[in-house]
Amino acid sequence: MNVAHIREPHTDDSDELDSTPAPSGRLGLALEAFLARESRAQGPEGEWREGLWFPSTNERRPCCEGLQPTPANKQALESHCRSAAHVAALFEVPVLDLRRALKRARITHEAAPSLPANSPARSMTNTERLARVSRAALSEALDILRAEARQGAGVLEELAHLDEESAGDLAATLKAAGERLKLVTQSLESASQMELVCRVSEMALGKVRALEP
Ligand SMILES: [Zn+2]
Numbered sequence: 001m002n003v004a005h006i007r008e009p010h011t012d013d014s015d016e017l018d019s020t021p022a023p024s025g026r027l028g029l030a031l032e033a034f035l036a037r038e039s040r041a042q043g044p045e046g047e048w049r050e051g052l053w054f055p056s057t058n059e060r061r062p063c064c065e066g067l068q069p070t071p072a073n074k075q076a077l078e079s080h081c082r083s084a085a086h087v088a089a090l091f092e093v094p095v096l097d098l099r100r101a102l103k104r105a106r107i108t109h110e111a112a113p114s115l116p117a118n119s120p121a122r123s124m125t126n127t128e129r130l131a132r133v134s135r136a137a138l139s140e141a142l143d144i145l146r147a148e149a150r151q152g153a154g155v156l157e158e159l160a161h162l163d164e165e166s167a168g169d170l171a172a173t174l175k176a177a178g179e180r181l182k183l184v185t186q187s188l189e190s191a192s193q194m195e196l197v198c199r200v201s202e203m204a205l206g207k208v209r210a211l212e213p
Contacts, residue, residue, distance in 0.1 A: 023101045026091045026092060026093050027091070027093045027097055027098065027101055028101075028133065029091055029130075029133060029134065029137060029197065030087050030088060030090070030091035030093050030098050030101075031098065031101045031102060031105060032126060032129055032130040032133060033087050033090070033091065033130060033197070033201075034082075034084060034087040034098065034102060035102075035105070035126045036126050036127055036130050036201070036204060037081075037082040037087065038082060039126060041126055041127040041204050041207075041208060042127060042130070042200060042201060042204035043078070043081075043082075043204075044059050044078060044081030044082060044086075045058060045059040045196065045200055046059055046077070046078065046081065051071070051074060052069040052070075052071075052074050053069055053074060053075050053076075053077055053078040054069070054077060055077055055078075055081050058192070058193075058196045059081060059090070061086060061089040061090060062089070063080075063085055063086055063089045064077060064080060064081070064086065067080050084098050084099055084102065127201065127204050127205050127208050128205060128208075130201045130204070130205075131198075131201040131202050131204070131205040134194065134197045134198040134201045134202075135198055135202075137194050137197070137198070138191070138194040138195060138197070138198040141187070141190050141191040141193075141194040141195075142191055142194075144187045144190070144191075145184075145187040145188060145190070145191045147187075148183050148184045148186075148187040148188075149184060149187075151180060151183075151184075152180060152181055152183070152184035155176075155177045155180045155181060156181075158173075158177070159177055
C-alpha cells in the first residue's frame with residue numbers, strides 16, 4: 001500500500017495545542033490513533049464471536065498472527081490491537097518512530113499544564129483531532145484514487161482493444177499496463193485504509209459527543 005502521499009492537513013488556530021510541532025503524515029495519524037485507543041476513546045475494528053474478540057480483516061496485520069483469544073483471555077487480540085506494535089503496523093510506520101513520537105507527546109503534555117491523560121475532555125480532544133486529520137487524509141486519498149482511476153481507465157480501454165499483430169513491443173505494452181494498474185490498486189488500497197480510519201474515528205467522535213452533557 002502506498003500512503004506516502006498523506007500529509008497532515010492545515011490546522012486552524014484552535015488546534016494550536018502544543019508549541020512543538022506534532023508529527024505529520026502517517027506517523028501523526030498513528031500517534032493520534034494510538035492515543036485514542038489507549039484512552040479508550042476509540043477501539044480497534046473487530047467483532048465478538050462465541051465470546052471471543054477477533055479483529056476484522058481490515059484491522060488484522062501480520063503481527064496479530066499467532067495470537068489467539070482464550071476463555072481466560074477473551075480480549076487478547078483486542079488488547080494487542082491497541083498496542084504500539086499493532087498501530088505502527090496498521091499505519092505502516094516503524095514502531096520505534098511511533099514510540100519516540102509518543103514519548104515526545106507525553107513529555108510535551110507533562111511540561112504543559114494540561115488535562116490528565118484519561119479525562120473525558122482529553123480523550124475528546126484526541127478523538128476530534130483524529131477525526132479531522134483522517135477526514136483530510138481520506139479526501140486526499142480519494143483525489144489520488146480519482147486521478148489514478150482516470151489514467152487506469154485509458155489503459156484498460158487500450159487492453160480491451162489490444163491487437164496482437166500491430167501491438168509492436170507486446171511485452172513492453174503489457175508491462176506498462178501492469179505498472180499503471182498497480183498504481184490504481186495501490187491508491188485504491190490506500191483510500192480503503194483511510195475510509196476505515198475515517199469511519200472508525202467518526203464513530204468514536206459520535207460516541208464521545210453522545211456523552212456530552
Ligand atoms: Zn496486530
